[in-house]
Amino acid sequence: MEPAARGGAAHPRVPHLRPAPPGGAALAEVGVPVLEPVEQLVGTGGTIRNLAKIQRAQISYPIPRMHGYVLDRHALRRVVDLLVAVPFARRDAIAGLSRDRADTVTGGGVAVLTVMDWIQARSLMVSGQGLREGVALEHTTRLRSSAAARRASVTALVSRFTTWEEGRATRRRRIAATLLDGLLPHVDDELRDTLDHAALILDVGRSVDYYQRWEHAAAIVVAADLRGFSHRRIALLSSTIAGAGGSRPNVRAYAPVLSAADRLPVEQLSLILAIADQLERRSDSSDAVPQVRRRGRGRGVVLRLSGGCGGWQPSDIGRRFKRAFGHEISVEVDSAAP
Known part of the structure; x- marks a missing residue:
């Protein structure tokens, strides 16, 4: 030239x-x-x-x-x-x-x-x-798939924080997955992975402030060098965690990576994460997970709870749930539960 x-x-x-x-x-x-x-x-x-x-x-x-x-x-x-x-x-x-x-x-x-x-x-x-x-990577290591790289990145991130407890994170992850299957069974892999990683990562925010753990965990996700995550996946993960803290997810703060079309999916994931977090904290270390049942003719969604979760009520989540899923939410307690 x-x-x-x-x-x-x-x-x-x-x-x-x-x-x-x-x-x-x-x-x-x-x-x-x-x-x-x-x-x-x-x-x-x-x-x-x-x-x-x-x-x-x-x-x-x-x-x-x-x-x-x-x-x-x-x-x-x-x-x-x-x-x-x-x-x-x-x-x-x-x-x-x-x-x-x-x-x-x-x-x-x-x-x-x-x-x-x-x-x-x-x-x-x-x-x-x-x-x-x-x-160097090609000749010294076996290149991982993007999914494997993301899992390894999340594992490396949470291992740096003493506030993270594997047992609690695993229970929250299991509850979140059950809720997702019952509420959004046809969700795509990108959103499913987002909720799974969010359920694992949430507790790292406790290292800064327990009462603002969602906001701090969301900020840590953005600042961390998460391998295998595209900018879109980082934004989805951070906004989902932040939105679980009680307010409507601020998708606009993640523009132009996220758009208005992402607002509803992120709100739904945030709400599922919030419910899973509350149920996990009441679970008394049990492996019980809720059962999701839909009432006929669009009359709402019922969560059937057992174990230590039986006392949970969606009082502070009901309005958000109806906005996100278009249905009322109610709770039934398994009478056979201890």
């Missing part, structure tokens, strides 16, 4: 490239793939991370880590246009731009954008690790 100066910026001039992105057949002739709709382009390296930092500095974004950040092609184009328009001497004023990349990031941005146009990539996911880390 031959660099050309324009407006104080260096960007590549490639005379043999066509002015418009070629079609799939032309790309196939030279061995350049076109992304399938289900495929995601991933980029690594300092230039790509810096382009993402510039774009993220222009918006309010809830997840602090860069690894896993998704840079939309149109957003990248706006970043490149900004870099081209600002002379080199004034680029220090661009938020997010690293000073040591001020002279090269424009050309890098044009190159990345050209690749995205050519292979028809709608977005670019930023990797926080480089090729060297990938080579």
Whole structure:
């Protein structure tokens, strides 16, 4: 590539490239793939991370880590246009731009954008690790699936907190799973995993403040380096835990990662987590789980409780439950329970 100066910026001039992105057949002739709709382009390296930092500095974004950040092609184009328009001497004023990349990031941005146009990539996911880390991992460890990586990350996180008790977390997890199967039997794996991880993680917030454990656990989730979690999964997990504390989940605080369409699912998961937490605290270390039964003709939902849970009443949850699930909730106690 031959660099050309324009407006104080260096960007590549490639005379043999066509002015418009070629079609799939032309790309196939030279061995350049076109992304399938289900495929995601991933980029690594300092230039790509810096382009993402510039774009993220222009918006309010809830997840602090860069690894896993998704840079939309149109957003990248706006970043490149900004870099081209600002002379080199004034680029220090661009938020997010690293000073040591001020002279090269424009050309890098044009190159990345050209690749995205050519292979028809709608977005670019930023990797926080480089090729060297990938080579080292490939030759020294067995690469895990995303699900296995998430489980290992949650296990590593909770093990750092003395307030976390495996027995309580396991009981809460079991109760939450039973409630989910009874209330939302067809929920997708993403939401099911979110509730499962939330039930395990909740108690880490007690290390800061018992009475505000939901908010603190939610903040810990956002700040932690949870491997295998996309930014969306982190936002779902954090908002679900925070919403279990008694208030309506503030999905708007997690925009643009979450949208208005996520409000109801997050509220439902938060409510299930809140009920599971309350029942677990009354369970007297028993393995009893509630039974969920729906009354006919939409007359409500009944939780049949046993063991130490028998004294629980949904007095502070009833209104939230009807809003989230569209039904009244009532409790029956197993007469055979001790």
